[in-house]
Amino acid sequence: xxxxxxxxxxxxxxxxxxxxxxxxxxxxxxxxxxxxxxxxxxxxxxxxxxxxxxxxxxxxxxxxxxxxxxxxxxxxxxxxxxxxxxxxxxxxxxxxxxxxxxxxxxxxxxxxx
Amino acid sequence: xxxxxxxxxxxxxxxxxxxxxxxxxxxxxxxxxxxxxxxxxxxxxxxxxxxxxxxxxxxxxxxxxxxxxxxxxxxxxxxxxxxxxxxxxxxxxxxxxxxxxxxxxxxxxxxxxxx
Numbered sequence: 001x002x003x004x005x006x007x008x009x010x011x012x013x014x015x016x017x018x019x020x021x022x023x024x025x026x027x028x029x030x031x032x033x034x035x036x037x038x039x040x041x042x043x044x045x046x047x048x049x050x051x052x053x054x055x056x057x058x059x060x061x062x063x064x065x066x067x068x069x070x071x072x073x074x075x076x077x078x079x080x081x082x083x084x085x086x087x088x089x090x091x092x093x094x095x096x097x098x099x100x101x102x103x104x105x106x107x108x109x110x111x112x113x
Numbered sequence: 114x115x116x117x118x119x120x121x122x123x124x125x126x127x128x129x130x131x132x133x134x135x136x137x138x139x140x141x142x143x144x145x146x147x148x149x150x151x152x153x154x155x156x157x158x159x160x161x162x163x164x165x166x167x168x169x170x171x172x173x174x175x176x177x178x179x180x181x182x183x184x185x186x187x188x189x190x191x192x193x194x195x196x197x198x199x200x201x202x203x204x205x206x207x208x209x210x211x212x213x214x215x216x217x218x219x220x221x222x223x224x225x226x227x228x
Contacts, residue, residue: 004155034216043117043203043219044156089155100146100169101205101217103155 002027004090004104012110013080021075021107023064023090031092033057033066033073038087038106047075047088080111115140117220119204125226126194134189134223138206144168145187146217147179148203156203162187163209191225199227 007022025031032051036044048057053068062077073090090104118137126132138145144163148156161169162181176192185206191198201224205217 036219041221043221044205044217045219046216049216091155100158100161100171101148101156102158103148105155106153 002031002092002094002102004092004102006088006090006104006107009087009106010108010110012112014112015082016079017111019075019077019080019084019109021088021090021109023073023075023104025071025073025090025092027071027092027094029094031094033064034091034093034101035062035064035073035075036089036091036103038089040086044089080109082111082113085109085111117204117206117218119202119220119223121223122221123224123226125228127228128194128196130194130227131190131192132194132225134191134202134204134225136187136189136204136206136220138185138187138204139218142206142208142218143185144207144209145181145185146205146207147187147189148205149173150201150203150222152200159189194227196227199225201225 003026005024034049035047037047038044048059050057050066056065064075087106087108089106091101120135146161147159150156158171160179165181179189181187201222203222204220
């Protein structure tokens with residue numbers, strides 16, 4: 001079945017540091033890939049998405065590129081802010097398998113001033 | 114515009130009891146999905162409904178059931194509650210099933226504690 005693997009957290013960075021959160025996936029079909037973010041006490045919000053190989057999703061300074069050859073969708077940001085502190089979830093949606101969204105376990109990011 | 118709304122936001126039950134959670138999707142969205150998020154883990158897919166029909170079911174026991182109403186709102190029911198059912202239950206809506214439009218819109222969840 002489909003699955004998503006993320007790097008273990010928590011990740012603690014200083015403000016303005018570079019962020020990478022690794023995500024790899026296993027899918028039987030041709031999935032769309034997503035990053036969702038969950039701020040404390042809130043529901044999940046879509047951060048960015050990519051629907052086919054080599055697509056780059058971007059939003060709020062975050063980027064991720066759909067790499068089919070390495071089955072990866074790593075999240076990056078060049079300069080994090082304290083307000084980026086949250087839990088980040090990598091997810092896939094594979095219409096071919098009829099599944100709904102499959103989420104990774106999440107990576108907690110803490111950014112210190 | 115109103116987002117996905119869920120009720121109640123918090124509730125406490127004891128083992129063996131039954132619970133009903135409610136969800137209203139974004140206006141115009143016909144697909145509703147339910148997810149269980151145990152503390153420290155990612156959301157796990159429970160059900161998806163589209164046009165009042167079940168379109169998908171995750172790996173959850175028969176104690177879990179759901180339905181969708183003509184106005185596209187939805188209920189999740191859990192019978193014979195166990196301690197392990199304690200979690201944040203998230204409802205998500207989308208325009209079409211299977212994430213075809215590419216995005217789920219989540220509510221803030223109903224936090225269930227089973228004692």
